[in-house]
Structures are given as structure tokens and as C-alpha cells.
Amino acid sequence: MSSDQSAVSAFQQYVRARILEHLRQSGEASRTALAEVTGLSRRALGGIVDDMKQAGLVDEADADRGPDRGVGRPARVLRLPVRQEVTLAADISPDRLRVALVDSAGAILSVAEANADIARGRSHTVGTLVALARSLDRDEGRHPARAVLGLPTMVDYERQLVDPAGARALMPSWTDGATVDEFASALGLPVTIANGATLATLAELRLGAGRGRKNFIVLGIGHEGIGSGIVVDGRVFEGARGFAGEISHVSVHADGVICPCGQRGCLAAETANQLRLFLQARGVDMNAEAYEELSTASAQGDPAVRRLFADIGWQIGRAVGSVANVFDPDAVIINDTLTEVGDDAVTQSLVRSITQHTHPGITAGMTVVASDLKHTSILAGAGLL
Ligand SMILES: [Zn+2]
Known part of the structure; x- marks a missing residue:
């Protein structure tokens, strides 16, 4: 199974690395797609891919059929071999x-x-x-x-x-x-x-609502805060150090509170502060149970809690809109581990706010979808890394 690296030119090694990285990110790709990624002709790529198959570096198989893909011959796709590694x-x-x-x-x-x-x-x-x-x-x-x-x-x-x-x-x-x-x-x-x-973003790309999409934002909302990542051109965009997609520190309030990071008005600091002040006025500490009680109160129609949640959703949407305007995504995937999208005041307001704060030209081609990975997204992404 081992390949003789000395027989592989530096150029071929470069192309191999591009192919492996693309498959690691996207899960699978056709030869046509890989030709696009590498800039090679299908013929030139074909020889390199065949060598990689022989060396056990990639597998080629029929693509999974979707529910409505017809009955023709299935497309062939390349994937990384399944590691039996846990x-x-x-x-x-x-x-x-x-x-x-x-x-x-x-x-x-x-x-x-x-x-x-x-x-x-x-x-x-x-x-x-x-x-x-x-x-x-x-x-x-x-x-x-x-x-x-x-x-x-x-x-x-x-x-x-x-x-x-x-x-x-x-x-x-x-x-x-x-x-x-x-x-x-x-x-x-x-x-x-x-x-x-x-990790959650990688899981959405490979297993979740991001499958088949090339440019999207993943937003994780839980009682402990907001996490986010972005996929650009079919890959999790990491930035220079891995900090890309850090929506928590987008400024949403010019005169807001100072964030532990040293900036003023960061999304995470603003939402946490609003929650804290609200709970303080009711004599409650901020923790998972307190948030669950708030969610219940919101569902039961408590007007003050619903307003608090609506304000928080609106602020998150403002930050998402800023990011969307920068890179023109085709989707925003919301993984709300507290409630389903559309069911509570935070997400209803969030969805309206995203539309309000994103350029109409971008909004027209962008969908907001719920993730169904929920609490498994980070764990699944760890296995895929
Ligand atoms: Zn900050």
C-alpha cells in the first residue's frame, strides 16, 4: 500500500496535497471538481488520481443517491479511505x-x-x-x-x-x-x-445542513454564549491563526460595555450583559437553569422576557448581517441548542434581524436554516478533523 515518494515529483506531491486537503474538507469530490480545484486538465489529473488510488490514498465509489436524483448511472466520486481510527x-x-x-x-x-x-x-x-x-x-x-x-x-x-x-x-x-x-x-x-x-462548522459542512453548499455561516446559540464559523468556497475558513468567523467580537453597540477582549460593544459581551442585568433585577444568578427558566417564561408569554430575547436575537442578527455582507453566503445555519428555529423569541427576532441587516441582493439568494446536529455537532466535527 505504500507509495514510493521518491518517484513522485514535487509538482505531483503538491497536487496530491491539494486533493487530500479538498477531500478532507468536502468529504467527496468528482474528478471534474478536482480538476477545477487543481487547475489541471481532467487527463492530467486522471493520472495523478489513479496513482493515488493505487497507493491507497483515495477511494473511488458511486456517489450516494439523493431521494430525487432519478435513475441514471450514479456519478463517481473520490473520498478519503475510511480510517478505522476512533x-x-x-x-x-x-x-x-x-x-x-x-x-x-x-x-x-x-x-x-x-x-x-x-x-x-x-x-x-x-x-x-x-x-x-x-x-x-x-x-x-x-x-x-x-x-x-x-x-x-x-x-x-x-x-x-x-x-x-x-x-x-x-x-x-x-x-x-x-x-x-x-x-x-x-x-x-x-x-x-x-x-x-x-469543529461544529466542519460537521455542518460534511454531515449537516451545509452538505452541498459552498459558502455559509454557522451560528451556534446556547445558554453559554454564541459560537460561529464560516465556510468559504467549500472549506472551513480558518484565517491566519484559526480565529476566523469569531462573530462574538463583532461590535454591535458603539457605546456598549467593555468586553474582556478589550473592545467595546462586542456581541458576546452585550448579550451576556443584558442577560446578567435582567436576571440581577430578578435576584437570579446566570446559569443553565436560569436560562431554561427564562425560556419557559418566554414560551408562556412573559412580555419582559420575550422583549429581552427579541433584543438579543436582534443584536445577533446585526452581527450576522455584517458578516454576510462581507462574503455573500448562500445560507446561515443556526444551531440553537435551546429551542427550534422559529419557536422562540430569540430566533424569530434573529431571523428578522438577519434580513434587516443584510443587503437585499445577498438576502435574495440566502436561506436561513436550522441545524439538526444539535449537541452532537462539536463531537462529530472532532471525529472528522
Ligand atoms: Zn470582545
Whole structure:
């Protein structure tokens, strides 16, 4: 199965790398699509692809038929070979830890979760994660080859570091440069860290509402905050350091509160502040239970809560519109882990606000859709990474 690298020219190696990267991002592609990606003729590409098939680097198979694709000969597509590798995936949020065994196609084999307060420091999360991981091993008898951790903060992906500006308020003890090493030695596995929203975006592209789309925004809304990522030209756009798509720090209020990042009026700071002030006036601390109670009150028609949620949805939509105006997406995918799109005051207002704050020319070709991956998106994305 091994290929003789010395027989492969530098140019062929470059083309191979482009093909592998494209398949990693998009899941599958036809020879025609790969010819476009690489800029080669189909004939020139064909020889390289055939060599790659022979070397076991890619597989070629019939494309999956959609429900309404007719009865003609199915198209042939290239995919990466299915690795029989299992990933220990972790979705680390400020107050909850989800851990799963995930295969390389993003299928979740076993999952466990527990409350874990990230503010108690990194070692608290490490301890909880190790305990959850042990329970998974026993349940399934499967042994992961690596761990991929999705974090609720900005991660310098190339250097595998938690960004201090992003983590200053929420998780300062994670920024000493030792995060990967501490998890790796506790788990006994190679560890990769990534921004959770980036993993969720990869999952939407490969398995979710983003399948078949080339340019879209993924928006994750939960009681713990807002996460987002963007797909440009069929690939998760990472930016220079992996910080791209950070909608939380789009300024939505010129005279707003100062965000822990040092800017004023950031979306995340504004929405958190509004929630905090509202709950403070009612004598309640902000946590998952408090948010659930608010959601219930909103569903029951509490006018003050509905107004609060409408304002928050409107602000999120303002930020989404700014991003949409910059790169002309064909969809906004909303993964609201609290309620279904359209069912509550936040998302109703959000959808109206996105339309209001996006250029009509862009809105005309853009749909707003709900994700059905819900709480599995970050875990599935970890398996796909
Ligand atoms: Zn900020």
C-alpha cells in the first residue's frame, strides 16, 4: 500500500496535497471538481488520481443517491479511505463537558457528559474528562487513537495554543501553553485542541445542513454564549491563526460595555450583559437553569422576557448581517441548542434581524436554516478533523 515518494515529483506531491486537503474538507469530490480545484486538465489529473488510488490514498465509489436524483448511472466520486481510527472527542463548554468516541466519518459511538465548571481551572476539567473517558472505554470496548478537544474560546490552531485575549475572562488558567501537554499526559493520547465552533462548522459542512453548499455561516446559540464559523468556497475558513468567523467580537453597540477582549460593544459581551442585568433585577444568578427558566417564561408569554430575547436575537442578527455582507453566503445555519428555529423569541427576532441587516441582493439568494446536529455537532466535527 505504500507509495514510493521518491518517484513522485514535487509538482505531483503538491497536487496530491491539494486533493487530500479538498477531500478532507468536502468529504467527496468528482474528478471534474478536482480538476477545477487543481487547475489541471481532467487527463492530467486522471493520472495523478489513479496513482493515488493505487497507493491507497483515495477511494473511488458511486456517489450516494439523493431521494430525487432519478435513475441514471450514479456519478463517481473520490473520498478519503475510511480510517478505522476512533477519536476521543470532547465538547468543553463553560459549565458542561461532553465526551464521546467518534469514528472518522463523524458517527458517535458512545457519549457521556457531566457538569464541569471551567472557571474552577484546567485541572478540574482534566479530571472530569479523564473520568468520562474511562467510562466510555468500558462501555464500548473501543480504544481511541487520539483526542480532539473543542474549546469555547479562540485557539491558535497552528501553534496549538489557547489565545490569551480570548480566554482571559473565562479560562485564564488555560493560557500558559501547557494545555495540550496536560491533557495528553492525563489521557495517554496525542491531543489536538480547536475552537469548538470551528469543529461544529466542519460537521455542518460534511454531515449537516451545509452538505452541498459552498459558502455559509454557522451560528451556534446556547445558554453559554454564541459560537460561529464560516465556510468559504467549500472549506472551513480558518484565517491566519484559526480565529476566523469569531462573530462574538463583532461590535454591535458603539457605546456598549467593555468586553474582556478589550473592545467595546462586542456581541458576546452585550448579550451576556443584558442577560446578567435582567436576571440581577430578578435576584437570579446566570446559569443553565436560569436560562431554561427564562425560556419557559418566554414560551408562556412573559412580555419582559420575550422583549429581552427579541433584543438579543436582534443584536445577533446585526452581527450576522455584517458578516454576510462581507462574503455573500448562500445560507446561515443556526444551531440553537435551546429551542427550534422559529419557536422562540430569540430566533424569530434573529431571523428578522438577519434580513434587516443584510443587503437585499445577498438576502435574495440566502436561506436561513436550522441545524439538526444539535449537541452532537462539536463531537462529530472532532471525529472528522
Ligand atoms: Zn470582545
